[in-house]
Amino acid sequence: xxxxxxxxxxxxxxxxxxxxxxxxxxxxxxxxxxxxxxxxxxxxxxxxxxxxxxxxxxxxxxxxxxxxxxxxxxxxxxxxxxxxxxxxxxxxxxxxxxxxxxxxxxxxxxxxxxxxxxxxxxxxxxxxxxxxxxxxxxxxxxxxxxxxxxxxxxxxxxxxxxxxxxxxxxxxxxxxxxxxxxxxxxxxxxxxxxxxxxxxxxxxxxxxxxxxxxxxxxxxxxxxxxxxxxxx
Amino acid sequence: xxxxxxxxxxxxxxxxxxxxxxxxxxxxxxxxxxxxxxxxxxxxxxxxxxxxxxxxxxxxxxxxxxxxxxxxxxxxxxxxxxxxxxxxxxxxxxxxxxxxxxxxxxxxxxxxxxxxxxxxxxxxxxxxxxxxxxxxxxxxxxxxxxxxxxxxxxxxxxxxxxxxxxxxxxxxxxxxxxxxxxxxxxxxxxxxxxxxxxxxxxxxxxxxxxxxxxxxxxxxxxxxxxxxxxxxxxxxxxxxxxxxxxxxxxxxxxxxxxxxxxxxxxxxxxxxxxxxxxxxxxxxxxxxxxxxxxxxxxxxxxxxxxxxxxxxxxxxxxxxxxxxxxxxxxxxxxxxxxxxxxxxxxxxxxxxxxxxxxxxxxx
Numbered sequence: 001x002x003x004x005x006x007x008x009x010x011x012x013x014x015x016x017x018x019x020x021x022x023x024x025x026x027x028x029x030x031x032x033x034x035x036x037x038x039x040x041x042x043x044x045x046x047x048x049x050x051x052x053x054x055x056x057x058x059x060x061x062x063x064x065x066x067x068x069x070x071x072x073x074x075x076x077x078x079x080x081x082x083x084x085x086x087x088x089x090x091x092x093x094x095x096x097x098x099x100x101x102x103x104x105x106x107x108x109x110x111x112x113x114x115x116x117x118x119x120x121x122x123x124x125x126x127x128x129x130x131x132x133x134x135x136x137x138x139x140x141x142x143x144x145x146x147x148x149x150x151x152x153x154x155x156x157x158x159x160x161x162x163x164x165x166x167x168x169x170x171x172x173x174x175x176x177x178x179x180x181x182x183x184x185x186x187x188x189x190x191x192x193x194x195x196x197x198x199x200x201x202x203x204x205x206x207x208x209x210x211x212x213x214x215x216x217x218x219x220x221x222x223x224x225x226x227x228x229x230x231x232x
Numbered sequence: 233x234x235x236x237x238x239x240x241x242x243x244x245x246x247x248x249x250x251x252x253x254x255x256x257x258x259x260x261x262x263x264x265x266x267x268x269x270x271x272x273x274x275x276x277x278x279x280x281x282x283x284x285x286x287x288x289x290x291x292x293x294x295x296x297x298x299x300x301x302x303x304x305x306x307x308x309x310x311x312x313x314x315x316x317x318x319x320x321x322x323x324x325x326x327x328x329x330x331x332x333x334x335x336x337x338x339x340x341x342x343x344x345x346x347x348x349x350x351x352x353x354x355x356x357x358x359x360x361x362x363x364x365x366x367x368x369x370x371x372x373x374x375x376x377x378x379x380x381x382x383x384x385x386x387x388x389x390x391x392x393x394x395x396x397x398x399x400x401x402x403x404x405x406x407x408x409x410x411x412x413x414x415x416x417x418x419x420x421x422x423x424x425x426x427x428x429x430x431x432x433x434x435x436x437x438x439x440x441x442x443x444x445x446x447x448x449x450x451x452x453x454x455x456x457x458x459x460x461x462x463x464x465x466x467x468x469x470x471x472x473x474x475x476x477x478x479x480x481x482x483x484x485x486x487x488x489x490x491x492x493x494x495x496x497x498x499x500x501x502x503x504x505x506x507x508x509x510x511x512x513x514x515x516x517x518x519x520x521x522x523x524x525x526x527x528x529x530x531x532x533x534x535x536x537x538x539x540x541x542x543x544x545x546x547x548x549x550x551x552x553x554x555x556x557x558x559x560x561x562x563x564x565x566x567x568x569x570x571x572x573x574x575x576x577x578x579x580x581x582x583x584x585x586x587x588x589x590x591x592x593x594x595x
Contacts, residue, residue: 127318129316129318129320130320132281132286132314132316133314133316133320135286135309136284136286136309136312136313136390137313137332137333137336137380137384138306138309138310138333138336138337138384139336140306140336147322147332150322150323151322151323
């Protein structure tokens with residue numbers, strides 16, 4: 001039990017004494033996962049709009065792939081992205097391996113199927129003729145997208161939360177493509193893995209608590225945005 | 233000749249190899265209300281989608297001000313407004329819904345508020361302005377949808393069965409309000425419905441669509457009195473429908489002048505108003521012209537000349553000229569006993585309660 005209490009005490013010490021290394025790690029985790037979620041939203045909403053509104057042939061097959069994509073193992077993603085970015089790989093010229101950008105790419109690949117699959121469902125809950133009505137009201141293409149996304153904001157924000165959750169909680173791919181380099185690509189999850197493997201349980205517990213607090217803060221913000229204006 | 237506001241040329245829409253809309257030519261004149269009436273599945277909604285530029289037909293063109301609509305559709309769509317059977321409101325307040333089309337066009341807030349208020353008041357829903365649109369009843373929601381369309385002050389207003397989902401009293405009240413609103417705006421209107429009474433009530437002209445083809449277009453009285461073919465007649469129900477003017481009202485009995493004849497009707501209307509006089513052919517009784525019966529309960533007895541006799545199964549449809557076209561449906565036996573032929577003189581009788589009057593507001 002002492003181990004846990006020491007961990008919690010250590011967490012508060014790290015947070016309130018302003019340990020710069022912990023702050024940097026937390027900030028990197030937040031920005032990398034937020035960027036990955038942002039990319040996943042742009043790609044996911046585009047694909048979801050196409051699948052939900054245009055109803056192309058093969059939609060069910062596409063959806064089945066997306067739904068399986070929600071269970072995409074991060075280590076597989078990490079392996080594929082690492083191979084792609086490897087010095088002699090197809091994207092080796094970009095020199096992105098072991099940079100934060102590589103983690104953003106890997107997390108975006110993990111989050112995109114989650115965001116896309118849930119967004120398709122979100123947009124399918126809209127009345128099928130609402131799109132026509134919005135067009136008939138004189139909406140441009142972008143205005144229509146904005147209005148329809150706003151109509152489906154409850155489930156769409158839920159999709160964003162799920163995507164962010166998948167990105168920030170992921171560890172395998174981040175280690176493989178980021179390398180867990182101190183002061184550069186070390187995130188809360190990769191740091192926790194390292195500290196635990198070295199028997200530094202207090203620091204590991206502290207990092208985990210910070211991760212949980214960060215996740216909660218982000219999800220709370222999104223939940224407030226989602227529930228705003230709902231009748232109680 | 234006035235230039236048509238809206239038109240179709242050579243439009244052909246197919247689904248799964250089956251033609252669901254075939255319109256070689258259709259013109260709607262500026263400011264007129266064209267009521268398109270037809271059974272379910274006749275292609276009415278597709279017609280509205282094509283006119284509203286929401287569905288591009290594989291063949292044919294939409295004309296606006298006699299010029300084909302081409303290229304970017306947005307500027308054209310912004311001159312139109314569409315009301316569907318479902319209100320399809322946004323998840324926002326009533327006033328923000330009514331102002332939504334204006335906001336999309338970048339109309340400044342101050343002007344938007346004035347127009348929103350005017351149309352909320354017109355449709356009697358000003359007190360709902362701040363209510364969430366999702367909390368409205370069906371009738372209220374459809375009022376919001378109509379206000380949203382009319383607030384755009386569109387050149388062209390397209391209505392796709394806007395009353396079909398409403399109960400009868402709600403529907404009648406809304407039709408009255410819409411009728412007057414249309415008179416105010418001067419918009420060119422295409423109104424699609426499966427209800428013949430609604431088409432008669434609102435249409436300056438009536439088009440009958442069956443099986444994806446417009447079979448007949450003309451003034452309501454002409455279309456209903458002289459259906460172009462059997463299918464049109466079967467759908468419309470063969471009826472006498474003629475314009476008249478209410479001369480007087482006495483204890484619920486309206487005296488209507490129809491082409492110089494006097495017709496009595498038991499119907500609630502305003503004196504001096506224009507009406508359409510509707511009479512079902514099976515309610516018309518024919519007797520020899522020289523026969524002078526004693527007093528009967530039939531309030532109307534008009535001299536008439538037989539124009540044409542058409543066999544309809546076991547019955548005969550007798551088209552008469554009583555100063556206005558009048559149709560009677562009688563049995564073959566009666567036809568033989570009266571020995572009727574084209575040119576025969578008869579007396580046509582019908583009860584005041586058999587006459588249905590549809591008010592026509594002066595538009």
